[in-house]
Amino acid sequence: MTALSPARTAPPARTRSGLMRAVLFGHGTVGGGVAAALPAGVRLDGVVVRSRRSGLPRSVPVFTAPDEALALKPDLVIEALPGGAQAEAVLERAVALGCHVVSANKEVCARRPDLAARAREQGTAFLCSAAVGGGVPVLETVERLAHGGQGLSRVRGVLNGTSNFVLDRLADGERLDDAIAAAQAAGFAEADPGADLDGRDAACKLALIARTAWGVDLDPAAIPARSIRDLPAGLPAKAAREGRRVRQVAALARAGDGVHAGVRLEVLDLDDPLSRARLEGNCVVLTPETGTPLILSGKGAGRVPTAASMLADIARLVAERCR
């Protein structure tokens, strides 16, 4: 499981100073928001970026070599780098060094379940609430349902804010390239939006949900996904004229010993809760084994909601340390 509950996370080791010493990897959209609002009890000892520039904290050492920052032996590594080899190497080293980890990185966290497993074995935290839902507490709620007695049988959600933003723009008659450029200008889409549009980002989020709910490790690359790039031209606008909406729907269902997962493009009626996710919004319907479905919705991307989710993970760690 990737997001550890307070009850199941071993208390962090106390540092002599009484403060949790942290290094922040990445000071972009998300990392910049985290640096600006770190809770009391955390001392930022370093920030790692690709290149020094204006707008970085002045009171904290800035590194461009991750190893130099890890040599500080921080208690906590806060990772807000783009997905990929650099982030993977940082998370590997952080876990190997026995650091607590808070990450926003769905791609690496989904693909490398061994990192969370090793952290759990050694009693350090590996938290990635921001990796699913941005500011919407998806993993936290999945954990509560799955381990609080109600169980979880099905998940259906709009989990990728960029895709939803693009689909809404297409519904207004915009061209795909223009819709993607608008998502990039708004800070939602990565320079390469392929993972968002092709459903790979949503597949990573499904893998993290399945792990949190059922302890099952799905290979995100093996989850079938349909790409918005293959959508027939004009379909979102046609659906809108008919009072319906095209949505990228990520779905998980537990059946017997197995878990079915897929990312589809569906034309939804307006009474479907997922049709109500607008622009970069996320919406998830969690169906427990007992009880009524829960619907979560909110901002799925952007600096403030995503940083708030990481900050909540960090605050959890600090609170446990004070117990």
Ligand SMILES: NC(=O)c1ccc[n+]([C@@H]2O[C@H](COP(=O)([O-])OP(=O)(O)OC[C@H]3O[C@@H](n4cnc5c(N)ncnc54)[C@H](OP(=O)(O)O)[C@@H]3O)[C@@H](O)[C@H]2O)c1
């Ligand atoms: N943006 C969102 O709404 C959102 C939502 C949920 C999750 N996330 C996840 O959060 C993570 C960060 O996203 P972001 O939007 O904040 O990205 P971003 O704005 O592009 O910022 C990335 C940061 O990482 C630094 N960086 C990039 N490559 C590096 C390297 N090789 N070595 C050292 N530093 C490097 C960059 O340095 P420079 O400043 O020098 O360029 C920048 O500070 C990603 O995993 C993303 O998937 C983002």
